[in-house]
Amino acid sequence: MRAVKLKLTNISPLNYYYSQGGQLERPSTFIGDIALKYSMLHQLGLGNFFDAGSYQPNYSELTGYDFWFTVAMPLNDSTGQLMGVDFMKPIIRNTMHGIDFNGSNVHPEINAGSSLYKNFYMQQYLKPGNKFIAYFISEKEMDLPPVLRVGTGKGGLIKVEKVRDDNQIKAYVNLYTIRNIIRKTDVYDKISKMTLPYFEHITLPYIIVGPIEDLRILTMIYERSDH
Numbered sequence: 001m002r003a004v005k006l007k008l009t010n011i012s013p014l015n016y017y018y019s020q021g022g023q024l025e026r027p028s029t030f031i032g033d034i035a036l037k038y039s040m041l042h043q044l045g046l047g048n049f050f051d052a053g054s055y056q057p058n059y060s061e062l063t064g065y066d067f068w069f070t071v072a073m074p075l076n077d078s079t080g081q082l083m084g085v086d087f088m089k090p091i092i093r094n095t096m097h098g099i100d101f102n103g104s105n106v107h108p109e110i111n112a113g114s115s116l117y118k119n120f121y122m123q124q125y126l127k128p129g130n131k132f133i134a135y136f137i138s139e140k141e142m143d144l145p146p147v148l149r150v151g152t153g154k155g156g157l158i159k160v161e162k163v164r165d166d167n168q169i170k171a172y173v174n175l176y177t178i179r180n181i182i183r184k185t186d187v188y189d190k191i192s193k194m195t196l197p198y199f200e201h202i203t204l205p206y207i208i209v210g211p212i213e214d215l216r217i218l219t220m221i222y223e224r225s226d227h
Contacts, residue, residue, distance in 0.1 A: 001219035005163040008132040013125035014156035026124040031072035039148045066139035068222045070171045072132035080170040086127040137222040172210030
């Protein structure tokens with residue numbers, strides 16, 4: 001397994017997973033490993049993940065490709081310490097809701113739809129210039145694209161740069177990915193018992209822990225079980 005340290009910089013406003021508070025929605029302070037892998041597959045033209053009849057992703061489809069990202073966290077390049085992120089000023093979103101299927105407002109199976117209505121709410125984007133650190137782990141050496149599209153509608157641009165000085169391993173991993181997608185319960189149990197300074201259950205598919213500072217543990221997570 002190869003582990004390459006990456007610096008990811010959003011170069012356009014980024015609208016990603018939302019934390020809602022009152023009438024304001026704002027993105028999280030991380031970029032998820034699941035989202036990054038879907039973004040990479042989309043960039044490479046791999047997979048067919050757009051099923052019109054599917055209401056939620058089938059994460060097991062990700063296991064067919066031998067590369068993974070760790071969770072991208074806002075880390076200081078020199079100290080490896082977690083940092084905050086900068087948000088843009090809140091804006092008012094004016095959105096039309098209620099179209100259920102194919103723009104018809106009527107689902108073909110249940111013959112029912114919902115009435116269209118306008119929805120106004122406040123929303124914040126991640127400001128361009130935020131920097132995140134992640135590891136790209138792969139079975140074989142792979143060329144990484146210079147940019148990835150992530151976020152809602154893949155409308156946010158992320159600049160991808162390799163970090164040459166990767167002696168200081170500061171990787172944050174998603175326990176949900178390890179247990180429910182890769183299905184390595186032994187590795188999940190091992191990491192769950194470790195005393196790590198950071199633990200946050202953001203939402204169902206994101207249980208983030210770290211930092212993992214041992215490269216052997218990091219590669220052990222993502223290597224194929226038949227090795």
